[in-house]
Amino acid sequence: DGGITQSPKYLFRKEGQNVTLSCEQNLNHDAMYWYRQDPGQGLRLIYYSQIVNDFQKGDIAEGYSVSREKKESFPLTVTSAQKNPTAFYLCASSSEQGAGVAGELFFGEGSRLTVL
Amino acid sequence: QKEVEQDPGPLSVPEGAIVSLNCTYSNSAFQYFMWYRQYSRKGPELLMYTYSSGNKEDGRFTAQVDKSSKYISLFIRDSQPSDSATYLCAMSFQGAQKLVFGQGTRLTINP
Numbered sequence: 327d328g329g330i331t332q333s334p335k336y337l338f339r340k341e342g343q344n345v346t347l348s349c350e351q352n353l354n355h356d357a358m359y360w361y362r363q364d365p366g367q368g369l370r371l372i373y374y375s376q377i378v379n380d381f382q383k384g385d386i387a388e389g390y391s392v393s394r395e396k397k398e399s400f401p402l403t404v405t406s407a408q409k410n411p412t413a414f415y416l417c418a419s420s421s422e423q424g425a426g427v428a429g430e431l432f433f434g435e436g437s438r439l440t441v442l
Numbered sequence: 443q444k445e446v447e448q449d450p451g452p453l454s455v456p457e458g459a460i461v462s463l464n465c466t467y468s469n470s471a472f473q474y475f476m477w478y479r480q481y482s483r484k485g486p487e488l489l490m491y492t493y494s495s496g497n498k499e500d501g502r503f504t505a506q507v508d509k510s511s512k513y514i515s516l517f518i519r520d521s522q523p524s525d526s527a528t529y530l531c532a533m534s535f536q537g538a539q540k541l542v543f544g545q546g547t548r549l550t551i552n553p
Contacts, residue, residue, distance in 0.1 A: 330485075359540075366450045368530060368545040369486075384540065416485055431478075431541065433485030 328353045332417050332434035339404075339411070339441050347402045347437045349417035356421070358400040359431070362386060363414040372415075375400055404439060412441045445469055448531055448544030457553050461518040465531035465544045468512065472533040472542075475507050477516045480528045480546070489529070490516065521551045 330351045339345045351358065357376045361369040371384030375394040389408025394400055404411045415438075418431040448465045455461055463477075473494055478486035490505040492498045492514075498505045504517040514533075518525055531544040 366545055368446075368448070369543040371540050374540065382539070418485075430488045430491070431486075433487065435485050436483070438483075 330417055330419055330432055330434035332415075332437050334437060335435065337437060337439045339439060341441055342406045344403055344405050345411075345439065347404070347415055347417075347439070349400045349402065349434060350398055351400075351417075351419045351432075352398060353419055353421070353432060354397070355419035355432070356397070357419060358394070359418045359420070360384075360390075360392065360400070360402045361416040361418065363416060363436075369416065372402065411439055414438050443468060444545075445542050446531065446533060446544045449547055450545045452548040452550060454550045454552060455521060457521060457523060457551055459521050459551075461521050461525070461549060461551075463516040463518075463529050463531075463547050463549070465514050465533075466512055467514075467533060467542075469533075469535075469542075470509070470512065471535040473535045474533060475505070475514050476532040476541070477503075477505060478530040478532060478543075480530060482527075486530055523551045523553050526550045 333348045359374040360372040370386050372390050373392040375381035378397050381394050391403045414436050416436045417434045420431050446467045475492045477490040479489045480486040492505045492507050495507045495509045502519045506515040528546045528548045530546040532541040534541045
């Protein structure tokens with residue numbers, strides 16, 4: 327079954343710790359995205375990558391870092407510099423470069439991060 | 443002012459009612475309009491996609507785009523409890539690097 331796998335589903339972190347969220351896709355998509363979802367704020371773009379070894383900042387990149395060493399994988403690190411990291415994080419991919427302009431974003435099931 | 447505005451609700455209606463969900467936007471360059479449905483603790487999935495102005499129907503769902511008013515709507519006929527979810531509008535334009543999402547409307551259909 328093709329799709330996007332995010333792990334872990336739930337994660338607890340102490341303040342000051344970095345944490346890495348995994349995102350793997352087997353859809354052979356070029357473009358991958360990380361979104362953050364907070365209640366009442368919709369989806370906000372953190373980082374995106376349209377091709378291996380290249381990525382761009384989204385609207386709220388501060389305190390986050392990513393890598394794109396393989397087409398299938400786009401891990402997100404939430405660093406201690408992120409002031410309010412508790413949120414639901416969603417990874418997505420698209421076969422369309424240009425952020426799925428005329429196409430579809432496929433989402434994973436999300437990772438819920440809670441900072442204690 | 444946000445580029446895309448969507449009333450977060452919550453919206454609660456009885457089973458069988460017609461539901462109307464709406465978004466307004468400020469960027470006249472938007473050409474592609476989408477509605478995503480997100481069940482609790484899941485990722486969103488594409489429900490409807492429309493290019494430019496007009497209507498699109500798919501079963502009980504109808505998407506409308508009025509570019510002159512910068513207003514899009516999603517209508518759900520004969521609503522079912524299984525339609526209970528958060529509905530997110532999203533939009534973009536040719537050459538855009540990203541989709542812009544609304545805040546999402548949480549909808550509950552009561553049996």
